[in-house]
Amino acid sequence: MTCQEFWDAMPELEGQPGADAAAHLAACAVCGKVMGNQRALAAGMRAAAADWRRTKAPNRVEAKLLAAFRGQAGLAAPPPARRWWTTALAWTAAALVVAGAFLLFATRGRQTQAPANVPVAAELAAIDWSARLPAELAAQGAGEGFITLPNADRLPPNEDLNVVRVEVPRSAMIALGYSVTADRAAERVRADVVMGSDGLARAVRFLDE
Amino acid sequence: MADAPAETDDELLLRMRSGDEQAFVALYRRRQAAIYRFALHMSGSAAAAEDIIQEVFLALIRDDCGYDPERGTLSGYLFGIARKLALRQLARRRTDVALETGAGEPVPPELAAGADQLADLTRKEGVAALRRAVQALPERYREVVALCDLEEVDYAEAAFVLGCPVGTVRSRLHRARSLLLEKMRKERGAGPSGALKPVRCEI
Numbered sequence: 001m002t003c004q005e006f007w008d009a010m011p012e013l014e015g016q017p018g019a020d021a022a023a024h025l026a027a028c029a030v031c032g033k034v035m036g037n038q039r040a041l042a043a044g045m046r047a048a049a050a051d052w053r054r055t056k057a058p059n060r061v062e063a064k065l066l067a068a069f070r071g072q073a074g075l076a077a078p079p080p081a082r083r084w085w086t087t088a089l090a091w092t093a094a095a096l097v098v099a100g101a102f103l104l105f106a107t108r109g110r111q112t113q114a115p116a117n118v119p120v121a122a123e124l125a126a127i128d129w130s131a132r133l134p135a136e137l138a139a140q141g142a143g144e145g146f147i148t149l150p151n152a153d154r155l156p157p158n159e160d161l162n163v164v165r166v167e168v169p170r171s172a173m174i175a176l177g178y179s180v181t182a183d184r185a186a187e188r189v190r191a192d193v194v195m196g197s198d199g200l201a202r203a204v205r206f207l208d209e
Numbered sequence: 210m211a212d213a214p215a216e217t218d219d220e221l222l223l224r225m226r227s228g229d230e231q232a233f234v235a236l237y238r239r240r241q242a243a244i245y246r247f248a249l250h251m252s253g254s255a256a257a258a259e260d261i262i263q264e265v266f267l268a269l270i271r272d273d274c275g276y277d278p279e280r281g282t283l284s285g286y287l288f289g290i291a292r293k294l295a296l297r298q299l300a301r302r303r304t305d306v307a308l309e310t311g312a313g314e315p316v317p318p319e320l321a322a323g324a325d326q327l328a329d330l331t332r333k334e335g336v337a338a339l340r341r342a343v344q345a346l347p348e349r350y351r352e353v354v355a356l357c358d359l360e361e362v363d364y365a366e367a368a369f370v371l372g373c374p375v376g377t378v379r380s381r382l383h384r385a386r387s388l389l390l391e392k393m394r395k396e397r398g399a400g401p402s403g404a405l406k407p408v409r410c411e412i
């Protein structure tokens with residue numbers, strides 16, 4: 001057996017050499033040395049892999065992804081109670097009954113400033129999402145154009161927020177004061193949703209109008 | 210009593226697609242660590258690896274990872290996305306130098322003449338040196354070492370992730386290991402390897 005044949009037959013580091021290969025290994029000092037080093041390397045790699053085995057993604061990644069998952073699941077399909085636009089619609093409807101001032105909120109479209117005489121809406125609309133979002137998102141202009149959703153007031157001050165891009169039926173825009181014609185209601189539009197770590201949507205902006 | 214067999218990735222994915230949060234969490238927890246480590250090996254940066262793992266699973270959540278169970282495993286797809294993202298990041302801050310020496314052809318056994326037998330690499334400092342050496346490998350060797358040696362992905366799956374034949378995985382791995390040995394010898398002061406002529410043994 002030549003050295004080349006030996007290595008052709010022994011590409012792996014782990015296996016036991018056959019009789020021919022073992023004979024070559026015993027007779028050839030060079031291959032013996034190379035093999036010894038390869039095995040030392042293999043042992044080192046196994047040790048490195050074992051040492052490395054405990055390393056995993058930081059827990060905050062799971063929290064963010066879970067928020068994204070809830071956003072996507074809640075926006076795209078079941079269960080109806082978790083759909084933010086139905087919540088927003090109900091809230092808006094109730095608000096309309098309670099005070100005419102809420103009409104302003106429901107019809108203000110993309111405007112994020114509400115009149116000062118509408119305390120709840122004003123409080124909500126006053127949230128500066130550019131300031132609340134992680135710096136890298138805000139720096140890309142990701143904080144602009146968001147419409148604050150009613151549950152944003154339950155957001156803790158240092159909440160870890162994330163922006164998730166989703167697709168929703170155009171009809172979802174109605175809840176936020178956009179006019180949508182019946183023939184286009186079923187169309188899908190892209191939206192960015194600000195999610196808290198609890199998976200609840202706090203603000204939304206539409207990318208396709 | 211034997212435990213019920215764990216759900217497969219595909220079963221979890223199916224439940225996840227129907228909005229089952231626990232299925233998503235189970236799938237994430239099952240797969241995240243290996244993919245995160247792979248991203249870390251490839252990018253050399255914890256921040257980059259965190260971005261990558263997040264993007265990989267967001268692609269899964271949005272169902273735009275192009276997964277087709279007929280063509281490969283879910284794990285393979287996730288590694289594949291992580292790889293693309295890592296390579297994209299690396300392209301942005303390309304610093305590939307050092308050990309790049311040739312294409313991925315099978316390599317004849319070579320030995321720097323007079324090189325010492327390598328000492329134990331399983332000790333702490335050996336492992337640390339090995340990690341640095343893996344980091345210094347050119348991308349196409351680093352990815353195969355990270356997958357096959359560090360994450361123990363089998364050759365067929367690695368071939369799927371890398372989009373190349375299994376034979377190429379083997380030959381790159383072989384080449385990568387030679388480069389690692391060379392690097393380790395240098396690191397252990399066996400002298401500048403440029404001064405050592407590669408010798409092919411002729412028996």
Ligand SMILES: [Zn+2]
Nearest residue numbers: 003028031410
């Ligand atoms: Zn030989």
